[in-house]
Amino acid sequence: MAVTKKRYLHHYVLTMRIFPNDEQKNIIASNMLAYKTIYNYYVSNGIFCSRVGLENLPEMLVDQQINLDDIEPTVIQNAISKYQKDWTTFLSNPALNPPSFINKESFQLTAKYPQEGDIIPNIFNSSCCLQAPKGKFLNLPKIGKVISTGSRQIVENILNMKEVLVGRVMVYQDLPKYYYTKLYLSSNYPFR
Numbered sequence: 001m002a003v004t005k006k007r008y009l010h011h012y013v014l015t016m017r018i019f020p021n022d023e024q025k026n027i028i029a030s031n032m033l034a035y036k037t038i039y040n041y042y043v044s045n046g047i048f049c050s051r052v053g054l055e056n057l058p059e060m061l062v063d064q065q066i067n068l069d070d071i072e073p074t075v076i077q078n079a080i081s082k083y084q085k086d087w088t089t090f091l092s093n094p095a096l097n098p099p100s101f102i103n104k105e106s107f108q109l110t111a112k113y114p115q116e117g118d119i120i121p122n123i124f125n126s127s128c129c130l131q132a133p134k135g136k137f138l139n140l141p142k143i144g145k146v147i148s149t150g151s152r153q154i155v156e157n158i159l160n161m162k163e164v165l166v167g168r169v170m171v172y173q174d175l176p177k178y179y180y181t182k183l184y185l186s187s188n189y190p191f192r
Contacts, residue, residue, distance in 0.1 A: 008186035014158065016138065016150035018179045024143050028171060028179065030070040031142070034061055035107035038079035043099050072142040078108040106172035109141060121165055123158065128169045128183070130159060138181060140169065148181070157192045158185065
């Protein structure tokens with residue numbers, strides 16, 4: 001189940017610093033490199049259609065020495081859809097610059113929820129979820145359970161809310177090489 005902005009009244013971006021272990025840092029680095037490689041591949045070829053060149057992606061990633069087992073499938077989809085969105089924006093407004101190469105160290109994950117009819121999706125059963133006690137851990141696909149820090153009051157308020165969903169998660173690295181996540185949250189109740 002995808003979280004759409006139109007369905008919910010309130011939105012919030014929760015930024016948290018994460019502390020991955022060495023194995024998790026390697027997985028994060030592989031996903032960052034895959035996201036950047038795929039996006040830049042499309043930029044270099046000026047490709048608009050996601051089908052063109054898609055069969056070459058595994059070879060291209062192996063050429064970059066990326067372990068394909070470490071790559072979360074939504075990273076590939078998100079890199080392609082970001083390029084398509086950037087290209088569509090450029091076509092609708094020629095005053096903007098066309099999509100260009102990205103250098104930043106980041107990638108996006110899309111949260112997934114259980115498909116069973118009797119389970120209500122929330123921040124606790126998402127594929128990208130905060131875990132007790134008090135949201136000190138963040139569970140991310142392929143990366144696993146990571147220690148996280150953020151504003152404890154804000155995290156506690158979010159954990160106590162009735163209906164909060166994670167739409168997507170951005171994992172990124174800043175200049176001093178610290179790791180962060182941005183959780184894009186949606187709810188029908190206001191965030192405090």
